[in-house]
Amino acid sequence: MPEMNTSSLPDLIFTILFFFMIVTTMREVTLKVKFVVPAGTELEKLEKKSAVSFIYVGPPTDQLRAQFGSTTRIQLNDRYAEPREVMDFIYQERQSMSDQTAQVVSIKADQRTQMGYITDIKEVLRKSWALKVNYSATHRN
Amino acid sequence: MAKKKRKVPGLNASSTADISFILLIFFLITTSMDTDMGLARRLPQPPEDEEVKQELKIKERNVMEVRINAQGFLWIKDGTGSGFGDIRELRSRAKQFITNENNLSVLPEKHPINIPLLGMCALTDKHVISVQTDRGTPYNMYFQVQNELVAAYNELRDELSKQKFGRVYGALTDEQKVAIRTYYPQKISEAEPKNYGGN
Numbered sequence A: 001m002p003e004m005n006t007s008s009l010p011d012l013i014f015t016i017l018f019f020f021m022i023v024t025t026m027r028e029v030t031l032k033v034k035f036v037v038p039a040g041t042e043l044e045k046l047e048k049k050s051a052v053s054f055i056y057v058g059p060p061t062d063q064l065r066a067q068f069g070s071t072t073r074i075q076l077n078d079r080y081a082e083p084r085e086v087m088d089f090i091y092q093e094r095q096s097m098s099d100q101t102a103q104v105v106s107i108k109a110d111q112r113t114q115m116g117y118i119t120d121i122k123e124v125l126r127k128s129w130a131l132k133v134n135y136s137a138t139h140r141n
Numbered sequence B: 001m002a003k004k005k006r007k008v009p010g011l012n013a014s015s016t017a018d019i020s021f022i023l024l025i026f027f028l029i030t031t032s033m034d035t036d037m038g039l040a041r042r043l044p045q046p047p048e049d050e051e052v053k054q055e056l057k058i059k060e061r062n063v064m065e066v067r068i069n070a071q072g073f074l075w076i077k078d079g080t081g082s083g084f085g086d087i088r089e090l091r092s093r094a095k096q097f098i099t100n101e102n103n104l105s106v107l108p109e110k111h112p113i114n115i116p117l118l119g120m121c122a123l124t125d126k127h128v129i130s131v132q133t134d135r136g137t138p139y140n141m142y143f144q145v146q147n148e149l150v151a152a153y154n155e156l157r158d159e160l161s162k163q164k165f166g167r168v169y170g171a172l173t174d175e176q177k178v179a180i181r182t183y184y185p186q187k188i189s190e191a192e193p194k195n196y197g198g199n
Helices: A009-023 A062-068 A083-095 A115-127 B016-030 B087-099 B139-165 B174-183
Strands: A052-058 A073-076 A079-081 A104-109 A132-136 B037-042 B063-068 B074-078 B081-085 B111-115 B119-123 B128-133
Touching: A009 B016, A052 A083, A052 A115, A073 A083, A079 A083, A083 A115, A104 A115, A104 B037, A115 B139, B037 B139, B063 B087, B063 B139, B074 B087, B081 B087, B087 B128, B087 B139, B111 B174, B119 B174, B128 B139, B139 B174
Parallel strands: A052 A104, A104 A132, B063 B128
Antiparallel strands: A052 A073, A073 A079, A132 B037, B063 B074, B074 B081, B111 B119
16 A cells, blocks of 8 residues: 655644634633623624733632632733723733724623723723723623 | 765654644634624713813703613603613614604704715704713613613614615615714713703
8 A cells, every 4th residue: 555645744734723823812811800791782893803902890700709809800911900000001002002093992891890890991991092992792682 | 176965864854743733732722713792882082181171062952861870770861751761662762862753842953964975864963872870880781771772873874774775784885884874973972971051
């Protein structure tokens, strides 16, 4: 039986590899808050992943509850933060973006969060000129 | 100096496949193919001077107020009346407010405006829907209200697009979209304007 020629196998694998490298988003922060986003009907997809900054709002996860209690927290990158720190976070994120006017802030907040937290964040976002926000949600019919 | 030509030994490339396989598996695991969805909103620009309060005079008939209290109850007020309302009636109420089909004197005033592709139209371009919340309002309720209001606009735009161009809003050309957007501008105020001007 003649042996199969496998010399093109690496090229093939590389092609698949490049595909995944392009579609992947490495921004996977370890979540320190748990949240169930609301469900809506008029949702839009988040285009341009590179221009999106995420703000997580919710109570600490079960493992961290003993240490931090169960009041609502705001998570930026890998740590808890106060609303006023959002401005620095936005500026930092903006600096690493190629198209700074396209910056979108995605707010991933728990359904039961009190609006006070969201209003504070919104106020800071306005002051930092990050006006495009996206309230993260799941689709419902 | 005739140098003896030496043959370059071929590089053993048999492990490239393995290396790329490892990389492939790494990206397969870290990738998140799920697309993030959400309700896109635009915040108002920051006030230029904290001292100067907005002197915007908005006629009362042009304002629809939606207040959500800490218990998550809705209170809706427009020219036709005010009182506690249900989230399910908000969409139709908003549509009725935005269109003012019968040109009632208590709903937003209409101005004739010339829009490219649509011609002269009477629009309620001065209307504002103001959403006010309490610090204790559940986020979910706020989100649902926003969702219903955006839905009202989207439905109106779709209706108009079908009537004028025979297609839904999403399938229009950019030019047509601009025309429809001028007809039904989205005016949901997220700021907290406390004092509106008189009648």
